[in-house]
Amino acid sequence: MIIAKALTIAGSDSGGGAGIQADLKTFQELDAYGMSIITAVTAQNTLGVHGVYPVPIEGIVEQIDAIGNDMGTNALKTGMLFSSEIIEAVSERIHHYQWDNVVIDPVMIAKGGAKLLQDEAVNALIDTLIPLSTVVTPNIPEAEMITNRKINTVEDRKKAAKDIVQMGATSVVMKGGHGSADDVVDLFFDGETFVEMTSPRIDTRHTHGTGCTFSAAITAELAKGVEIKQAVLTAKDFIRAAIETELGIGEGHGPTNHWAYKKRSVKSF
Ligand SMILES: Nc1ncnc2c1ncn2[C@@H]1O[C@H](COP(=O)(O)OP(=O)(O)OP(=O)(O)O)[C@@H](O)[C@H]1O
Numbered sequence: 001m002i003i004a005k006a007l008t009i010a011g012s013d014s015g016g017g018a019g020i021q022a023d024l025k026t027f028q029e030l031d032a033y034g035m036s037i038i039t040a041v042t043a044q045n046t047l048g049v050h051g052v053y054p055v056p057i058e059g060i061v062e063q064i065d066a067i068g069n070d071m072g073t074n075a076l077k078t079g080m081l082f083s084s085e086i087i088e089a090v091s092e093r094i095h096h097y098q099w100d101n102v103v104i105d106p107v108m109i110a111k112g113g114a115k116l117l118q119d120e121a122v123n124a125l126i127d128t129l130i131p132l133s134t135v136v137t138p139n140i141p142e143a144e145m146i147t148n149r150k151i152n153t154v155e156d157r158k159k160a161a162k163d164i165v166q167m168g169a170t171s172v173v174m175k176g177g178h179g180s181a182d183d184v185v186d187l188f189f190d191g192e193t194f195v196e197m198t199s200p201r202i203d204t205r206h207t208h209g210t211g212c213t214f215s216a217a218i219t220a221e222l223a224k225g226v227e228i229k230q231a232v233l234t235a236k237d238f239i240r241a242a243i244e245t246e247l248g249i250g251e252g253h254g255p256t257n258h259w260a261y262k263k264r265s266v267k268s269f
């Protein structure tokens with residue numbers, strides 16, 4: 001049996017709904033063998049981020065080398081990278097190991113408002129990481145930061161997606177979770193064609209870690225050899241099932257239900 005291997009390079013969420021923990025749960029549910037590089041430890045629950053402790057660069061590089069020198073990976077994603085130094089070190093190692101199927105979730109701010117990426121690190125993201133990516137998955141505020149554009153209309157989104165491809169990304173999914181329209185529209189662009197992936201907005205406050213879970217699902221699918229557009233469609237199904245069947249854990253923005261997709265075999269696309 002060939003085992004698909006998937007790697008996450010991200011921050012730890014003690015609450016288990018986002019970050020490394022969401023990624024590993026998602027990899028497991030989608031039948032990929034999960035591995036992790038921890039870039040920062042957060043003290044976090046459904047009420048917010050209470051502390052951020054970046055791992056020293058040598059510790060991050062040593063974790064990556066431990067995987068690169070032995071196990072390898074079929075796909076990887078990045079999440080919380082926190083500083084330009086971490087972004088540069090991670091980019092250099094991805095390049096060194098010639099890893100492909102690279103999913104960049106440009107995590108910047110947690111739902112409660114805590115900064116998970118320092119402002120000055122956006123340039124390092126653009127210069128070193130985006131050019132290595134198979135797909136970049138910004139939400140609207142992240143796409144605004146990366147492209148330095150205000151995004152209000154669908155046309156604005158398309159222009160921003162084109163800008164990100166110009167920066168060296170192979171494809172982009174601009175996520176539409178933020179906002180209050182009846183439908184959530186994720187815009188996929190592969191450099192040539194735009195595809196709007198639309199689903200009904202689910203009315204819930206339990207959306208902690210939706211972005212992490214979505215990008216982890218794309219990564220697991222790429223690890224198994226699925227092509228990018230289909231990987232994104234499956235990820236949208238996965239996150240939809242996970243949001244629809246909330247667990248009701250915690251007093252604030254609770255985690256999504258990582259079991260739901262496999263248990264229900266939801267297929268809506
Ligand atoms: N209320 C919702 N109903 C249906 N789908 C949603 C909802 N909220 C988010 N999604 C889906 O979840 C995925 C992640 O989108 P979102 O815009 O929430 O990412 P994000 O802001 O990066 O998340 P995070 O806050 O975890 O970083 C997308 O596929 C989006 O369509």
Ligand SMILES: Cc1ncc(CO)c(N)n1
Pocket residue numbers: 010011012013018019020042044079080107109110111116208209210211212
């Ligand atoms: C560690 C971590 N990564 C990403 C997010 C974004 O959801 C978060 N809240 N925490």
